[in-house]
């Protein structure tokens with residue numbers, strides 16, 4: 001049975017992706033720190049007839065990526081999809097950003113996805129339709145004042161994803177970067193309380209992009225999808 005790993009699945013965008021992939025009959029490995037939230041999603045998925053293993057793990061820790069892949073293989077015997085979605089945002093000017101928060105953002109947003117991909121690729125190579133999707137952000141290619149540490153960690157994620165796409169193309173592994181603007185989750189409510197929530201992208205819209213990417217058959221290669229809220233900055 002095909003299986004998918006989703007990080008940051010305890011709420012927000014990751015939860016929406018989990019429900020979407022469960023509906024597509026993937027067995028799921030769901031990663032986050034909040035056990036209660038993960039347990040609720042697991043029971044929702046099991047009610048839908050799906051299979052689900054929850055892992056309450058901290059992606060800030062060096063050993064977590066290898067542990068996730070070991071658990072995925074132990075439970076489902078294969079990995080077909082890897083979604084690096086977990087993320088931490090932070091708002092402060094460069095002059096007010098200390099090394100601890102910079103390290104946290106880089107460990108969660110850039111280091112963990114890098115080493116999760118590295119650990120999963122040997123198993124993805126054996127899949128019939130292997131896909132890696134890394135969830136970046138509009139700040140992964142633009143620069144907003146007051147978001148330097150968050151933006152640089154997402155630029156790092158984007159840079160690594162570009163290289164990965166080239167290095168595993170010959171293995172048939174499709175690698176995609178999704179860069180959303182404001183999505184209606186707790187993260188944006190904390191980072192941008194000024195934005196009217198009614199104009200934000202809904203988490204399910206990101207899950208729909210994931211569904212499109214994992215189900216499409218075309219020959220063309222999609223590297224990057226940028227989705228923005230209506231009054232967000234147009235692509236230039």
Ligand SMILES: NC(=O)c1ccc[n+]([C@@H]2O[C@H](COP(=O)([O-])OP(=O)(O)OC[C@H]3O[C@@H](n4cnc5c(N)ncnc54)[C@H](OP(=O)(O)O)[C@@H]3O)[C@@H](O)[C@H]2O)c1
Pocket residue numbers: 007008009010011012013014031032033034035037057058059060085086087088089108135136137138179180181182183184185186187188
């Ligand atoms: N919301 C937006 O406007 C927006 C825009 C662009 C990009 N994004 C990106 O989309 C992704 C999902 O964001 P979201 O809006 O859904 O945020 P969210 O509601 O704050 O959810 C973040 C998820 O990441 C997990 N996470 C955070 N730190 C973790 C850690 N140390 N170890 C394990 N899991 C951790 C959280 O799980 P626990 O709390 O259970 O640990 C949670 O499931 C992020 O990468 C974010 O940067 C969001």
